[in-house]
């Protein structure tokens with residue numbers, strides 16, 4: 001163990017999570033800056049032709065080109081590895097760049113993917129529409145049903161893909177059990193962990209092989225920059241993602257990586273606070289007349305409360321609920337809110353409300369929406385950092401307006 005004279009542990013792997021999020025991965029330049037330096041540069045210069053040759057041969061460590069790696073992006077990747085307990089990572093320009101790279105880098109024509117049906121819309125397009133164009137077949141299953149996962153496995157199955165909690169109905173997949181199914185079939189489990197956040201759920205510890213984030217959401221946490229990241233073992237990244245990433249170019253901008261680094265410093269605080277407020281709001285909504293169903297993984301009445309307890313360290317920063325008055329009530333509710341804003345985004349310091357059936361999930365056929373439980377009365381709320389009492393008053397007033405509109 002690396003300890004200083006005072007006895008303090010000086011090596012990041014011995015730090016507790018909050019300390020890792022403030023200091024992990026930091027490399028200071030010769031100026032000794034306090035805050036992480038922003039290396040806004042495309043390329044790097046070499047002291048000699050021999051040095052350039054050695055760098056390209058891999059005989060000498062150092063940066064070559066920011067599509068491959070950049071010091072600021074590198075700090076962000078290292079800090080995320082410390083948070084997730086991963087050996088290695090590649091930061092990307094958006095969550096979707098991360099999802100398509102994580103899947104695309106490890107399949108070829110003839111391979112097969114099994115994915116949960118309840119996926120973020122663009123993720124579903126990648127596995128259901130894009131991959132078959134390249135000869136990679138995909139079977140969609142009910143992510144809650146382990147028998148469906150097992151039955152979908154084929155000798156050609158290479159990747160299992162899921163998100164948990166799902167968007168927008170906050171259903172859960174049993175990550176440990178699905179990882180076992182993947183490994184029995186020599187396949188890998190990829191988990192999109194955006195809705196859980198790295199604070200509330202650790203897929204790698206549960207047996208998943210690869211974890212993906214849209215860092216656009218809670219990691220930035222203040223609605224500024226797009227970003228994504230893929231984390232996994234060094235071996236998997238070396239063999240699958242390394243070349244794909246270098247040559248297809250989904251890299252994260254150093255500026256965005258710098259914003260994300262600052263976001264990580266406050267991530268544990270924000271997620272804890274947002275989860276606490278979301279739990280209060282879920283309980284409030286369950287008492288409201290006009291609300292027919294509340295979906296919150298932290299509540300005892302969640303259909304999979306046992307799985308939530310098994311794999312999550314807290315409820316969620318999101319709450320989903322159904323208004324008995326359907327679309328009319330949902331629209332009246334949204335329009336009557338004054339602090340909570342209407343948006344399709346989530347994970348922001350600002351509370352945001354979404355009507356999935358007419359926005360994020362409008363491209364699904366009505367039958368597909370019904371299959372996923374996305375009714376016209378379903379509302380998704382991403383809880384921010386405002387005072388919980390203000391949010392609860394805003395919700396109570398809007399609920400009264402919704403009930404009036406549908407009375």
Ligand SMILES: *Cc1c(COP(=O)(O)O)cnc(C)c1O
Nearest residue numbers: 094095096120192194214216227
């Ligand atoms: C937002 C989101 C994505 C896509 O991320 P972008 O940064 O918008 O590209 C993927 N998966 C889930 C679950 C998301 O919420």
